[in-house]
Amino acid sequence: MVKKKCVAMLLAGGQGSRLHSLTKSIAKPAVPFGGKYRIIDFTLSNCTNSGIDTVGVLTQYQPLVLNSYIGIGSAWDLDRRNGGVSVLPPYTEASEVKWYSGTANAIYHNMKYIEQYNPEYVLVLSGDHIYKMDYSKMLDYHIQNDSEATISVIEVPWDEASRFGIMNTNENFEIEEFDEKPAEPKSNLASMGIYIFNWSSLKNFLEVDNVNEDSSHDFGKDLIPLFLNEGKRLMAYPFEGYWKDVGTVKSLWEANMDLLNENPGLNLFDHSWRIYSRNPNQPPQFLSDTSEVRESLINEGCVVEGKVNYSVIFQGVKIHEGAEVEEAVIMPDAVIGKNAIVRRAIVPENISIPEGLTIEPEDGSDDIILVTEDMIAQLRKDVTA
Amino acid sequence: MSRLLGVIDATTVIGGLQDISLNRSVASIPFAGRYRFIDFVLSNMVNSGVDSVAIFPKHQYRSLMDHIGSGKNWDMDRKKDGLFFFPPFYEPNENSSVGSFARLEQHLDYFKRSHQDYVFIANSYVITNVDIEEALAEHLIHDHDITEIVNHDQSLEMYVLKKSLLIDLIEDRKKSQFISVADVAKQPFHNYKIGTYNHPGYAAVMNSIEAYYNHSMDLLDNTVWNQLFSADRPVFTKVKDEPPTRYSSSSVVTNCMVANGAVIQGNVENSIISRAVKIGRGSMVKNCVVMQKSQIGEGCTLEYVILDKDVRVMDGVSLKGTQENPLVLRKGTVREMAVSK
Numbered sequence: 001m002v003k004k005k006c007v008a009m010l011l012a013g014g015q016g017s018r019l020h021s022l023t024k025s026i027a028k029p030a031v032p033f034g035g036k037y038r039i040i041d042f043t044l045s046n047c048t049n050s051g052i053d054t055v056g057v058l059t060q061y062q063p064l065v066l067n068s069y070i071g072i073g074s075a076w077d078l079d080r081r082n083g084g085v086s087v088l089p090p091y092t093e094a095s096e097v098k099w100y101s102g103t104a105n106a107i108y109h110n111m112k113y114i115e116q117y118n119p120e121y122v123l124v125l126s127g128d129h130i131y132k133m134d135y136s137k138m139l140d141y142h143i144q145n146d147s148e149a150t151i152s153v154i155e156v157p158w159d160e161a162s163r164f165g166i167m168n169t170n171e172n173f174e175i176e177e178f179d180e181k182p183a184e185p186k187s188n189l190a191s192m193g194i195y196i197f198n199w200s201s202l203k204n205f206l207e208v209d210n211v212n213e214d215s216s217h218d219f220g221k222d223l224i225p226l227f228l229n230e231g232k233r234l235m236a237y238p239f240e241g242y243w244k245d246v247g248t249v250k251s252l253w254e255a256n257m258d259l260l261n262e263n264p265g266l267n268l269f270d271h272s273w274r275i276y277s278r279n280p281n282q283p284p285q286f287l288s289d290t291s292e293v294r295e296s297l298i299n300e301g302c303v304v305e306g307k308v309n310y311s312v313i314f315q316g317v318k319i320h321e322g323a324e325v326e327e328a329v330i331m332p333d334a335v336i337g338k339n340a341i342v343r344r345a346i347v348p349e350n351i352s353i354p355e356g357l358t359i360e361p362e363d364g365s366d367d368i369i370l371v372t373e374d375m376i377a378q379l380r381k382d383v384t385a
Numbered sequence: 386m387s388r389l390l391g392v393i394d395a396t397t398v399i400g401g402l403q404d405i406s407l408n409r410s411v412a413s414i415p416f417a418g419r420y421r422f423i424d425f426v427l428s429n430m431v432n433s434g435v436d437s438v439a440i441f442p443k444h445q446y447r448s449l450m451d452h453i454g455s456g457k458n459w460d461m462d463r464k465k466d467g468l469f470f471f472p473p474f475y476e477p478n479e480n481s482s483v484g485s486f487a488r489l490e491q492h493l494d495y496f497k498r499s500h501q502d503y504v505f506i507a508n509s510y511v512i513t514n515v516d517i518e519e520a521l522a523e524h525l526i527h528d529h530d531i532t533e534i535v536n537h538d539q540s541l542e543m544y545v546l547k548k549s550l551l552i553d554l555i556e557d558r559k560k561s562q563f564i565s566v567a568d569v570a571k572q573p574f575h576n577y578k579i580g581t582y583n584h585p586g587y588a589a590v591m592n593s594i595e596a597y598y599n600h601s602m603d604l605l606d607n608t609v610w611n612q613l614f615s616a617d618r619p620v621f622t623k624v625k626d627e628p629p630t631r632y633s634s635s636s637v638v639t640n641c642m643v644a645n646g647a648v649i650q651g652n653v654e655n656s657i658i659s660r661a662v663k664i665g666r667g668s669m670v671k672n673c674v675v676m677q678k679s680q681i682g683e684g685c686t687l688e689y690v691i692l693d694k695d696v697r698v699m700d701g702v703s704l705k706g707t708q709e710n711p712l713v714l715r716k717g718t719v720r721e722m723a724v725s726k
Contacts, residue, residue, distance in 0.1 A: 035629035036645075074457075268628035269648065279624040283614040284418035284644040284658075286605075293638055299629040300419070300645050313629070 002082050004117040006139055006196075008052050009110070010043055011103050012127035013060030018248045021372050022348055026065040029127030031252070032331045032349065034259055034268060034275075035297040035312045038069060039246060040127040041277045044076040044085070049273050050135035052123065054083030056113050058106045060090055060099065075278045088113060102217030108206045119199050124219060126193035130255050131243040132266060132273055133194070138237050142196045147235040149201070149227050151175065152194035154239050164190035165220045167236045175234040178224045189236055191220060192243055201232065242266040253346055253368040256312045256329045260295055268297075280315045280332070290321050306336065320355075345369040354380060389521060390501040390548065391430040391438035393423060394483050395449065395509040396473075401593030402510075404713040405693055409448040412440075412509035414591070415676045415694065417604055417613070418644035418659045421452055422591065424622045425514065425613075426507045426543075431459050432618040433517035435505065437466035439495055441488050446472065452623050459621045469495060483508045483542045484566025486558040489551070496552055504551050506566050507543040512600065513588035514613050514620070520545050520582040529580035533570050536588035542567055545582070587612040598691060598711045601657050601674045604642050627660050635666050644677075651681070665700070672708070690714065 016028025023031060029040035040057075047055050055078060059066055066087075072078075073085030088110050090099050100106035107114075107124065114122060121142065123135055133152070142150040153167050161182070167189045168177040179185065205226050209215050215222045227234055242265030246252040258264055268275060282301025287293060291304045298304065301316040306323030314332040319325060322339035328347065335352040336342060342353060343360035344367070351371055353359065357379055361367045369375075395412035405414050412423040423440075430438050438461060442449050455461075456468030477487035484506040489496070496504070503524075505517050515534060524532035524545045531550075534543040544566045554563060563569050570579050587609050589600035603609045614620060627646025632638065637652045646661035651668035658664070659676045665683035672689050675681070679692045682700035689706035693716040698704070701722045706712030714720065 262633075269631070269646070274626050275628070276626050279626070281619060281621060281624070283610070283620065284642045285630065286610060287638050287641050287643060289640040291639060293632045294636065295634045296632050297629040298632065298643075308632075 004054050004083060004119045006052055006054075006121040006123055006135075007083075007114055007117050007119040007199075008047050008055040008123040008125055008135070009107055009114070010040070010047075010055055010057045010125045010127050011106060011193075012040055012057050012066060013063075013100055013106065014126075014128055015061040016128065016247060019252065020249065020370055022249070022252075022346070022370065023062070025062055027059065027061045027063060028247075030066045030069060031246070032314055033130060033246065033252070034256060035314055036280070036299045037275060037277045039130065040066070040070075041076075041275055042130050042132065043125050043127050044070075044073075044078065045273075045275045045277075046131075046133050046135060047125075048076045048078060048276065050133075052135060053078065053080050054117055054119075055085045056088045056110060057085060057127070058088050058100065058110065060106070063087070063089055069278055071278075076276045083117065086113065102215075102222070103219045104206060104209055104215075104223045105217035107202075108210050108217070111203060111206065114199065114203075122197050122199045122202055124195040124197065128247065129193065129243060129245055130266065131192070131239075131241065132270075132275075133239060133241070133243075135194075135196075138194070139196055141237050142235065145235045146233065147196075148198050148232040149224070150196045150235045150237050151224070152192040152239050153189040153236045154192055154243050156188050156190045158185070158188050161185035161188045161190065165193075167191055169236045173236040173238060175224075175228070175236050178220060178228065180221055189238070192239060193220075194237075195219060196237075201227070205230075249346060249370045250368050253329060253344075257310070257327065259297060259312065260310055282315050288321075291319075314349075323353075342371075345371055347371045351376070357383070387434040387436055387518075388501055388503050389433070389435050389517060389545075390496070390499050390504045391427075391435040391517075392484070392489070392504055392506045393426055393430075393438065393440045393509055394485060394488070394506060395423065395446075396441055396443040396481055396485055396488055397483060397508055397510065398443065399510055399592055401595075402591065402597065404594060404715060405597065405691070406445075408445065408716055410443055410445050410509075411591075412442065413449040413452050414510075414597075415659060416512060416591075416597075416601070418642055418657055419625070419677075420620060420622045421449075422512065423449065423453070423509050424620055425512045426509060427453075427459055427461075428618070428620045429507075429513070429515050429517060430505070431461065431621065432514075435517065436463065437469070437499055437501060439469045439471055439492070441471050441473075441485075441492070443473070444476065454623070458623050466499075471495065482565040482567040484544060486555045486563065486565055490555050490558070493552065493555060496548055496555075499548070502548055503545060504548050505543065505545050506551075510591040511541045511543065511588060512591065512613070513541065513584060514586060514615060514618050515541075515543070515584045515588075516618075517545075520584070523582040524580070527580050528578070530577040531566065531570050532580050532582050534584050535581045536584045536586075539588070539590065540570075541584065541588055541590065544570060550577075594691070594711065594713060595709060598674060598689075598708075602655070602672070604657060605640055605655060610642075625660055633666075651683075651685075674711075693718070696720070 012029040016023040078085040166179040285302040288305040292307045298313040299315040305321040306319045316333040320338040323336040331349045337355035341358040461468040471492040532545040630647040633650040643658040644660040650666040656673045663680040668685040679696040686703040699721045
């Protein structure tokens with residue numbers, strides 16, 4: 001096999017349990033985002049736009065949708081003769097089933113996959129985040145700084161820093177310490193879960209970590225401290241731009257709403273850095289003479305007869321006459337019935353809001369409602385009662 | 386496995402469409418916001434199970450080749466059968482019509498080598514969603530020599546015939562003086578049994594700018610939309626990875642078909658808006674067809690205008706055509722506001 005300079009390993013096994021029903025039957029990276037994408041499209045597109053053509057996608061939790069979505073990677077131009085995308089689920093060996101017990105452990109179990117490309121560098125990514133980033137620039141930085149491991153960091157507001165894995169660095173961005181969710185943060189540089197390693201050292205430390213019974217086999221908690229204890233040079237790569245972990249219903253909703261800003265932090269319309277996705281191949285959207293659409297993103301295959309204000313509407317959605325959709329995210333093929341009202345809510349795929357039903361948070365609440373079938377049944381009962 | 390070979394005769398030049406086919410073949414004229422003419426007939430073939438399709442292009446086929454590529458978007462990049470592109474060795478002098486023997490003859494091997502027994506020959510300027518298997522069934526039941534597909538008594542210039550008959554017709558063309566399949570189907574004096582299959586759905590024959598304009602407006606009719614874009618028989622096209630369309634706080638859009646990647650800030654009414662079109666604040670676009678990547682500035686008024694691809698209408702420009710005679714801005718045109726003295 002032809003040697004590769006850099007191989008990407010994309011961790012896509014996360015359950016994302018704080019997304020509740022959205023991740024009941026799909027992994028978090030497969031959750032729909034931005035009117036036509038799935039979360040994983042952003043990292044896969046970043047890879048292809050950064051010239052990285054070999055990507056191992058590590059799956060574990062509910063991989064069915066993700067597997068068929070990724071397919072052979074054609075949508076991201078990752079169907080390559082040498083390399084391309086490979087879905088790497090856990091597998092059994094002669095003696096045992098090797099479930100991935102941590103992020104580092106998942107990579108450990110796929111060392112053979114990496115070895116076949118004999119890369120100099122390994123890029124470890126998480127499939128849970130929304131951002132655009134040129135990994136080739138980070139790799140240049142890693143090489144120029146003669147680093148053993150480089151971790152991409154972003155400045156977060158000080159009062160939120162204790163929610164993140166924080167990198168304490170000196171003024172040259174050399175990492176001195178890693179603090180997982182520190183109560184009293186010493187820095188506001190949060191790890192973005194993006195790592196570049198020299199493969200030779202990573203391989204070495206993965207093996208050391210694997211036999212450590214006290215380890216949780218996690219990159220942040222175990223591997224990085226191991227590098228630091230051995231006195232290796234670790235660099236923080238400061239990233240400026242939009243980056244969002246969409247781990248909760250609220251943050252997923254917020255990230256969707258962010259796209260509706262006059263000048264959004266994440267520009268989907270930039271042709272030089274396209275976000276690719278599996279194309280649903282539906283006809284253009286149709287806006288009837290009763291429709292009113294303001295400040296929204298609407299995807300193909302939609303039929304809009306009602307009002308849509310400040311919302312993100314995915315493909316194949318039907319919004320009937322008299323319906324009102326406001327500050328909402330309506331996922332693929334959902335139907336909003338006649339005169340129904342949906343405010344500050346996420347309506348998941350294929351959900352049908354019956355005629356005349358109102359779904360909105362209580363007055364004064366800044367909650368975001370994640371609509372479920374059970375909720376609709378309950379609301380209908382309340383209406384008829 | 387289908388018994389049909391598909392042939393798309395994209396050699397026909399339609400004078401009436403000249404304004405929008407100067408730099409492209411008729412087959413690759415944009416339609417319905419995100420498609421090209423050829424997508425419809427090619428998707429009909431794919432949805433009818435046809436495994437082998439031959440495209441015969443005329444000159445200016447770069448945009449057509451670019452669009453079709455390997456046929457992957459139509460699931461036609463196959464090891465066995467698939468999509469074939471047959472450029473001309475030379476352009477025959479004679480006036481051509483659909484299924485030109487002089488053109489098909491240049492690639493007679495394709496017909497001789499294929500294992501399919503029947504041929505479906507289509508043109509590239511009729512937009513419809515026809516079940517070709519049903520047309521073949523009709524052809525077989527009535528034992529026609531050539532079955533012509535019609536729609537409300539109008540010929541759609543699509544034909545089903547036995548492959549062996551097609552080969553005979555091509556080889557005997559000098560003696561018989563027939564120039565094409567369409568020619569045989571139209572001539573009354575011969576011994577071939579010509580029948581018809583009536584396609585019940587919507588069909589649009591694109592033979593003039595007026596027809597192009599009116600059929601574009603037909604798309605705003607719900608029944609037409611449903612007949613052309615049935616979910617069981619989807620129309621495939623080249624994937625462009627455009628983001629969803631973005632409407633701003635100042636946009637007012639009614640009765641429009643809008644493709645992805647557009648940015649709409651103005652008023653749009655009764656119009657077809659293609660991929661990646663921009664319409665600026667305070668502009669009024671009414672009864673227009675706007676093709677991909679065209680940009681309309683701020684404060685413009687456009688009525689009954691067809692904007693071809695990559696047209697730029699600068700701020701404040703007013704343009705008006707009529708329904709019978711829509712104004713056409715050719716590909717790449719830049720329109721600035723006239724400076725009055």
